[in-house]
Amino acid sequence: MPNFGKDQDQVLTTENSLRIAEGLTGQKWNWRPKTKEEKAGHPKDYFVPNFGVDEDIKITQNNIKREEKRLNHQWTPKQDENGVWLVPDPINNNNYTYKSFVQLEAETESDPICSSAGCPQHK
Numbered sequence: 001m002p003n004f005g006k007d008q009d010q011v012l013t014t015e016n017s018l019r020i021a022e023g024l025t026g027q028k029w030n031w032r033p034k035t036k037e038e039k040a041g042h043p044k045d046y047f048v049p050n051f052g053v054d055e056d057i058k059i060t061q062n063n064i065k066r067e068e069k070r071l072n073h074q075w076t077p078k079q080d081e082n083g084v085w086l087v088p089d090p091i092n093n094n095n096y097t098y099k100s101f102v103q104l105e106a107e108t109e110s111d112p113i114c115s116s117a118g119c120p121q122h123k
Contacts, residue, residue, distance in 0.1 A: 006012050018037050022028055053061075066075055113119075 006015075018029065064075060080086055
């Protein structure tokens with residue numbers, strides 16, 4: 001197999017970048033392969049403290065309780081056969097039970113397309 005030397009684009013450029021970085025930092029990078037212990041990864045089975053329920057979760061739970069009481073409606077989300085929670089789709093207003101927040105009489109014509117020069121005038 002022929003030997004064409006070091007790859008100009010990658011190896012030599014990387015070595016040059018390393019020399020520059022070592023010169024700027026005043027430190028020499030001495031690379032060595034990982035030991036068997038280092039290859040094993042981070043420590044496992046260490047103690048994790050239990051600080052209880054997160055404050056954001058508590059706030060959400062309280063908001064759900066308050067709204068269920070105000071609306072006199074128990075919210076019981078369901079899961080499909082794949083375990084996906086079935087919740088209202090925010091894009092489709094038909095999924096929601098409140099109609100007071102939906103604009104029923106909307107304009108049917110779209111707004112004109114305008115540019116920095118202004119809006120075109122149509123008769």
